[in-house]
Amino acid sequence: MFRFFKHYVSHAVTLMALIEFLALLCAAEGAWHIYAYQAGFHAGPFAERAVPVMTFAIANSLALMAVGAYSSEALRSMGFAVVRLLAAISLGVIFLAVVGFALPNATMWRANSLYAMAIALAALFLIRLIMSQCAGASTFQRRILVLGAGPRAARLAKLAEKPGSGLVMAGFVAMSDKEKTVKGALPRDTFDSLSEHVLALRVGEVVLAPEERRGSLPLSDLLRVKTTGVHVNDIASFIERETGRVDLATTNPSGLIFSDGFSAGQRMSKVGKRIFDIVASLLVLIIGLPLILIGGLAVKLDSKGPIFYRQSRVGLFGEPYDIWKLRSMRTDAEAAGKAVWASENDPRITRVGRIIRKLRIDELPQLWCVLKGDMSFVGPRPERPSFVAELERELPFYAERHMVKPGLTGWAQINYPYGASVEDARVKLEYDLYYAKNYSPFLDLLILLQTVRVVMWPEGAR
Known part of the structure; x- marks a missing residue:
């Protein structure tokens, strides 16, 4: 995932949205040429129709976002995606009708729009089919190593098990003898170098989730891991990024105070x-x-x-x-006088x-x-x-x-x-x-x- 205007967006969703936006542009452009051929006139340079074509693509992209076409379920289930695609195209027609009423020159002619909608629906369906069949969910999976094997680490294991999480838990490292919640976790003393262990597991991120952080974090090893290009994160920030929630169980006042958030008062x-x-x-x-x-x-x-x-x-x-x-x-919903x-x-x-x-x-x-x-x-x-x-x-x-x-x-x-x-x-x-x-x-x-x-x-x- 990466931050876009301070909000976390997954790479899979971003790639899908960009591909479908380009498909919508091509659908509008193709529809324009089909109508021009049928009506017997030259399509002309793209600059003359750039605004209507862009309006078509933007309106339908917003409609796709509005109906939840980029939710995890829509990316996993073809049947769910088809329903949302149909709803998005219908909503896109409404969006374009409103824009056409306010700005008539900003939208395509009705015949063009009809052709474009038909081409767009077929193209979006084909893209979803190809992505679900060929790319597969594993394309965007991220391998995570968790430092910790207690209840906190177990929460991350459950998070990875949720459908569409995109997470693969490459391993857990027990940072103390008391951490025994996660089965199969390796004790810290079973390997000499944490950075070499990270590289051997082909890990892209290390998440700190020990039950007791004081004196248990190998700072020099984590620095070496960081310098190899592997991202190091704490459990609170990791859960916030993956769930879109500030996790109360792992968040403390200092974490909120020193974070880069809470700037709504600008x-x-x-x-x-x-x-x-x-x-x-x-x-x-x-x-x-x-x-x-x-x-x-x-x-x-x-x-x-x-x-x-x-x-x-x-x-x-x-x-x-x-x-x-x-x-x-x-x-008389609250006749007793109590909320x-x-x-x-x-x-x-x-x-x-x-x-x-x-x-x-x-x-x-x-x-x-x-x-x-x-x-x-x-x-x-x-x-x-x-x-x-x-x-x-x-x-x-x-x-x-x-x-x-x-x-x-x-x-x-x-x-x-x-x-x-x-x-x-x-x-x-x-x-x-x-x-x-x-x-x-x-x-x-x-x-x-x-x-x-x-x-x-x-x-x-x-």
């Missing part, structure tokens, strides 16, 4: 994010107003009570603010409430909070003060998630189903900390695109 990023929030919230409020009206009418007809409900949430720097939503629960976690198949949710929750229509009134500046489009999910007080007692670093504005969508929301317990909150906190630590406009764009996938396949909505 002035240019902050101003740019706010301008985007104002413009986007105004546009979506205008476009989504009919949905709010229809949803509000359905709520009123379905159950007694108000259309909207207001609730206090914890925002930036821990300051409270009020959110507005379309009511999706009965008015209650939402649960799967929650009986308090009304019939209409289930529909508007799955379609995220109930969230649309929160755009007013984005416009006012209490929220952002992208950020950690805002929680109620009573839940925050409980979670700050239970979870380390929970207060740090409030160093960025809460959002309508976020890194945790697109990567983990709706949580309804302290353990769920722990996992989502790990994603939120990753977002706060590695924030960039690129990560915001990625989250916004992936939100389309969550809306289209709302497995985690409650």
Whole structure:
């Protein structure tokens, strides 16, 4: 993996995205020549059609990202990939229609677009088939040597066993006699030179995962390993890179303090994010107003009570603010006066409430909070003060998630189903900390695109 605007991206995904982007360019160019031949005119120089061809490729590349066509499952399963490719092409048509309405000269003619879509679909299918059959998963696998054989090292072994991880554990080295969790681990004294052992195993990375680091790390050996070109990493950074989460079990305050993250407060990023929030919230409020009206009418007809409900949430720097939503629960949902976690198949949710929750229509009134500046489009999910007080007692670093504005969508929301317990909150906190630590406009764009996938396949909505 490598860092792109502070976000970790795998080499396999990058290569696939570049190949498919080139295929989309070729599809658009080929479609232009086919139409020119049929209509009996000369295609002309590429410069005259560069903008429409690029628009076609960019729109469909964004659609591929939005539907999750580069997820690990899409790269492993051909059937899964085909479904996402079909969804991406359909979404690409919508993207191009919107662009064509706003900028007519930036898109191809309808006949050209039709040909291009057909060629693109065939080309993308062929690329996925070739990559899955010929390249294989082993092409991008990385060989890892773990220094440690205790519970921490065992976590890395389980991580490597997950489908699509791309990791091969070349070996484990027990750094002390107490480390016996991982079977088959070699004691450190069984070989003289760690650097020679690393080279013999053809390892690309060494991960430090001893149970006790003080006095157990062979610094001179690790320096020699580093100078041979092999990457040396600690377990916390390794897990963060591979999972997109700040692992609370292996992270300590000094690791967060001396890391290169948590730069979301930079002035240019902050101003740019706010301008985007104002413009986007105004546009979506205008476009989504009919949905709010229809949803509000359905709520009123379905159950007694108000259309909207207001609730206090914890925002930036821990300051409270009020959110507005379309009511999706009965008015006596918390008759006892105590905040209650939402649960799967929650009986308090009304019939209409289930529909508007799955379609995220109930969230649309929160755009007013984005416009006012209490929220952002992208950020950690805002929680109620009573839940925050409980979670700050239970979870380390929970207060740090409030160093960025809460959002309508976020890194945790697109990567983990709706949580309804302290353990769920722990996992989502790990994603939120990753977002706060590695924030960039690129990560915001990625989250916004992936939100389309969550809306289209709302497995985690409650």
